Amino acid sequence: MSPQKNPKTTRMIILGPSANISQTELVRKLHMMELPLTIKSTCYGAVIHGEEEVVKQAIEHIREVDPCNIFTKDRGFPPGDPRRCRAKRGGAREGFHQLEKEFELLDFVSKALENPQRVEIKKTKKVSPDLFKEIAQECEK
């Protein structure tokens, strides 16, 4: 594959359940940025497609609207790709079920981002050979 000069990327913008803006407002704000992007309104927020730098710029600006409730993730397929687009293939798009599952947790993630706490991370240690032997012997009993 020949490397592209300005590689194009696709990003999904997902609004959390407690977001202060609606999908329509989100799309309107994206349009108001007047950036050379393809913008598609979706049930979870929006999909934007364009040159990497421009997409990054749009993401930075849109996050400022509601930093703890706007989530973004990369998407491999461009918007409306017949291999993924629901309009062409019917049924749920691949990745929908995952998004559905993660959406259930987004409200809690927002709360955690609003009230950050420093926690201690316990490092897991390797099991020593002696302890492993003990466990094996106990299991054999």
Next chain:
Amino acid sequence: MKIAIFPPNSLILADLVERRGHEALVLQKEIRKKVTDAEIDSPPLNITEEEPIKGLKYAAIEVPSGVRGRMAIFGPLIEEAEAAIIMEDAPFGFGCIGCARTNELCMFNLRKRNIPVLELTYPTTREETMDVVNKINTFLDSLEDKNG
């Protein structure tokens, strides 16, 4: 820093990593390289017969081609990683982690690399989620400290 995440397509993990100014090594970036390639621009395919061959670098020939095909895509991400966040027991809806053997192999390869790794369990409740988010943020901040 380049952070590998597992599940490699997780919205929460990728978003949290990017919020802290790191680069999340997500599966979608690898997939994009494949699906925007003119050679395989014919639905419904998104990999070629080359992938199971490339996967031989990570798994033996006896290993099913599905594992090798997946490893051809996950492998470069694992190699590129400077740190990793692993979230175990994610729901099966996470499409690309539907193959348990590939998941084990990916986690094994990440642990084997001797890079800082944060291991978590997929949260299901409010308390667990808040704890997971705080742990991820603390871990990412500690990486920044190490790097100066």
